[in-house]
Structures are given as structure tokens and as C-alpha cells.
Amino acid sequence: MDTKHRILNEALTLFSEKGYANVYVSDIAEKVGIKAPSLYKHYKSKRAIFDAIIEEMNSKFSEQAKALSVNGTSAGADAELYKNMSEEHLLKLGREFFLFFLHDDYNRKFRKMLTIEQFGNPELAETYMNMYVDMPLSYQGMLLGMLVQSGFLKTDNVQVMTLHFYAPIYMLLTVCDRDPSREEETLKLLDEHIKQFNRVYGRTKE
């Protein structure tokens, strides 16, 4: 990887651990294996590094959203996929979403950085909301909506049902971010959450 990009990666790691203000340009340089002044040949200031991270994330985010919306548009075709949904599939849906966001290195670091920096920067707060609240709710709302139409789930209010599906996932994610040693306990609770969700919203009640 070229130096310019390695600077971005090391900076993101440090920012996610200590926050922008607590990371010194010399810290970033050291991780990259150069001296601080050399870093200014690649970026004109510390803030420029931060901005580049945000910009990179925004483009990744747009790609992701675009990909999802493409799948969403072909919902008619995908609906087939959801006709024969089982509890196993629902568990998989929740668990995959949870583990991807939890373990994906880039996601994890970026989420932590956003968490730390959000209150000093309204744009970042909006980005956080999009990535971890509004977009998951809209995407999962679409999927769960299909499951309602295919008769696998039953509800009068898909929006609230989606909230009931996703909010526990979100909360358990924030727990693991803060204390990774609680991951095992949390995964068990996640499974029980989804099973109960299925019991409660599934068309066939026991």
C-alpha cells in the first residue's frame, strides 16, 4: 500500500482509540514508520488527514447504499427468496448483520471514531445516524416487509416491528463496542431475542 493510504489507515486506528485531539501528528508518523515532517508531503495538515478519512468513508458508504438499493429495487424478484423463510434464516439475518458491523475492522474503527467525534461535528452525527440507525432500519424494514407479504411474519405496523427487530441488535452492538469481553453473553441474548421476535411476530403462534 502506498504511504498516503497507510497514513489514512494508521490515523483512523489511532483516532478510533483516542479521539482526534489526543492523537499527535508524530504518533501517526511513528506508526507509518516515518517522521512527522515527512507526513506533510502527503497531507497539508492534521485536519486534512481527518477530512480524507471522512471522504473515503463517505464514498464507501455511498457504494454500499447504492448496492443495497439496487437489490431493493429488484425486491419483486428477491421476494421469492423470502417465501420459504425459516427461523434459521431470520437468526442468520440478525447474526450476520450484527457480526459484520461488530468485527469488520474498518466499520468498527470508523464507528468508534464517529462516536467520539460526533458531538463536536454535526455532520458526523448525521453520518452516524445514517449508518447505524436510519439505513439499517430502512433496509431491514424492506426485508421484513417482504416477510410480512410472503406470510412469514404478521404485523399491523412494519416500522415498529422493524424497530423491535433492530433496536436490540443496535444496543447489543454498543455493549460489545464498549466491552468486547461481553461478546459471548451478548450473542446468546441476540439469538434469544430473534427467537422471541419470531415467536411474537411469526404468523403461526405456538
Place this chain on the structure above:
Amino acid sequence: MDTKHRILNEALTLFSEKGYANVYVSDIAEKVGIKAPSLYKHYKSKRAIFDAIIEEMNSKFSEQAKALSVNGTSAGADAELYKNMSEEHLLKLGREFFLFFLHDDYNRKFRKMLTIEQFGNPELAETYMNMYVDMPLSYQGMLLGMLVQSGFLKTDNVQVMTLHFYAPIYMLLTVCDRDPSREEETLKLLDEHIKQFNRVYGRTKE
């Protein structure tokens, strides 16, 4: 209020808005209406101010927890209160919890400060977890458990049912923290959440 305590309050306000590292001793002094060096007659360092805030919060938190556990111990007596629970009561329970945490000035500022500083300080991460995850879950689990015993709610798993009740409240709280203009929209969703929760867990299904 004496100067020593006013320093604590102004510091908390600033820390919650910009984070510890971005607040200068002179900023705090200015808010208090004195010069920076005078501040050192009250606290021996900037860090000491931060520590005093944490300590003050810890004692408030202990009091609160103690009060709740006292009520919890007298659960037998309180159970009467929950025998004639209605949907109105459940709505009130959720809304009051939500609005207290959202609007109480001290809580709001402290929560924001914890959010910003948690990743640099494992103790703060633990405090955050206690205040906004574990304690609410345990307290509300106790209340909802009573409602199950009194026959108002029905479930095989009180822990997961409590997660279903509280996780949406928690998530909507983080939304309002980040964007207060979404409060109205959020309160509506909160009410619908609780109504649907009642529909889904209430003993008498429609």
C-alpha cells in the same frame, strides 16, 4: 452556589460539548467569571476537575441505585400497584423514563461526556454501560416481571421481553441526543412502540 461547585458545572457543560481535550482551563474559568490561575486555588489541575465530576456523578448514581433497589426490595408491597396496570400506565412508564433521561440537564450532559470520553477510559465505558444498559434493564426487568406475575403481560422470557421494551427506548434516546430536532418524530415512534409492545406481550390479544 460556591465557586468550587460552579467550576464543576461549567466544566461538565463544556466537556459534554467539546470533549475534555478540546476544553481549555481558560474556557472553564471564563464561564465561571474568573481568570484561569484563580481556578487552581480550587482544583490542583485540569484532570482534578474531571475526576471531581466523575466522583460527584458516582455518588449521585449510587444514591439512585440504592433508592431503586429499596423500592425493588419492597416489590411485594409494590406489586399491588401493578395489578391494575393499563396500556396508559405502560406508556407512561416508557415515556417518563425516556423524557427524564433526555431532558434532565445533568443526565444529558453527563451522558454526552461519557459518550465522548469512554473509549479512552475503560472505567467510563463501564459507567456508561451501567447507567444506560445494565441498570435500566435490571430495573425495568423487575417492573415488567411484576406485570407478568400480575397477569398483565405474558412471556416465557422476561429478560428478552425487557430487552424488547427498553432497546427501542435506548436507540431513540441516542437519536435525540444526536439530533434534538428529531424529538417529536421520535416521541411518536416511542408511543407506537409501546402500544405494539403491549399488543404483542399483553395477555389479552386483540
Place this chain on the structure above:
DNA sequence: GTCTATAAGAAGATAGAC
């Protein structure tokens, strides 16, 4: 307890050699 003056040191950024 509050002030002015100032020390001490940290951190971002630049200059110019290689």
C-alpha cells in the same frame, strides 16, 4: 481568592539539506 506576569513544555507546521 483573585489578579498579572511568566515559566515550562507540548504540538502543529515549515525550511532547507539530502
Place this chain on the structure above:
DNA sequence: GTCTATCTTCTTATAGAC
């Protein structure tokens, strides 16, 4: 592109008068 040396500014903290 990387380095050493250095500048500048900002920030915490102290000294000592009132």
C-alpha cells in the same frame, strides 16, 4: 520523499502581589 533543526502558537501551571 525523508530527514534534522527550528519556529510559532497554544495550553497548563506556578510565582508572587493585592
